[in-house]
Amino acid sequence: MPDFGIDPVSIDVGHLVRRNVASLYSSLVTRPTGQAVRLAIENLLADEVARFSLSIIDLSQVTIIDFSCADEVVAKLLLRYLGDERPKDAFFVFRGIKEQHRGPIEVVLERQSLAIVAEGETGAFQLIGPVPLHEERAWEVLEEKGSVARADLDGAFPESDARRALESLVDRRVAFRSPRSGDYWALSFLLKKLA
């Protein structure tokens, strides 16, 4: 188990769309729909008591996501919890991203220089977004190891560039550093530990 308090949150976006927009087909289209879904997610997170939360944003039941909704439900959601004014320390893993979702999501991530961790249909995790190559490599190392204790950091990431890349991933919220021990966790590994 993690050595700190963290709330696991599972959010079915298809369900939120149906509840908020009454769309039979779970189409995530139009900006007001995206705003309604994002606010619903933010309200769910506000109810969590722990300082940290790790949420699964599940798009499995979403048939279509347009650029306006991708901007709201992905980019603006991430931006809300990246800034200094963030209401809490929220981390996200996106599940159920199908090929038809990728175009709009990649476009909004590119536009805002953001990245997300996504769990594919096979269960493998990947980093999506405009991430420099050295950060991508650092993410892959952490993903493969699951977690790296602070004491083992130099061994796992011998080059200072790689260690800086790891810090950048933490800042981007696609990797987690324990506030207590300073250990690094892949979000996928954290998810498994919380399951």
Next chain:
Amino acid sequence: MQIIPVPGNLEWSAFDQLARELAKGGEQKILFDARHLRWVDPGGIVGLLAAGAIARQRQGDPPRLQLSEAGDVATYLARMNFFEAADSLFELDIRPPRRSWSSSDVLLEVTPITTNTDIHAVVDRVQQQAGAILSRTLNYAPSAVVQFSVILSEVCQNIIEHAEAPGWVAAQSYNWAKRLGRQVLILSVMDVGKGFRGSLADTHAARFGDRWGDATALEAAFIHGLTRFPDSGRGQGIQQIRKQVRRWDGAISIRSGTARIADVPPWDDTPPLEENLPAFPGAQIHMVLPAHGADDA
């Protein structure tokens, strides 16, 4: 009474003739004489509705619309749900025929767009029908249904977010055997709102100085992705639509105010930018998506 002849061949670009005639008008009642209308496409249908809306706004009373009861045009217009949309805009001189036939070429009947719920309905409806036309008729990959639905959503949102006025959308496939030697899908969206210049003026006009006008506003939105919103997440819709239409070797144009801007594929001879067209309030977005060869899918 001002009589405005409706061209016999009413496709999207023929709207300019209606706009020119409308621009001449004064206070007198308008009669749209469509008795010689023989062919109309989605661009022509939404254009006729827009012309009716402009005339109605100007006069307060609905203009008259004369259609020939002979031939297939009235029946086709009924099939496209034209008369439902026209009911509040025109005084009709004929009793609308009943929808007596269906066509598998029609992807989307004329649909008014006034709320976001309308966009949800349109996107959901198209997903049920688009597969057959995009895959079988145009030889597009199966994923094209989703890409087309996203395009449809974004162009319809343009009406609600920027026009602040009602608009309409329609789509149908045609065999452009003579013109292009291929099937095409035509998607047309039109509104009678404030237009691109009106939408962008408050936030962008000052920086363009004397150059500001309909063409500059269209270039700002179409080429540079500017919107009236300060939010950096805005303005992606049109840019991404252009990219997708280019991937499909399609054509897209936007007409607003007195100008038209277009992405023109090699098979099309539309000018990339036209100015000094007859003025009309609002915007017309028109796309032509040609069929791929069987191997392209």
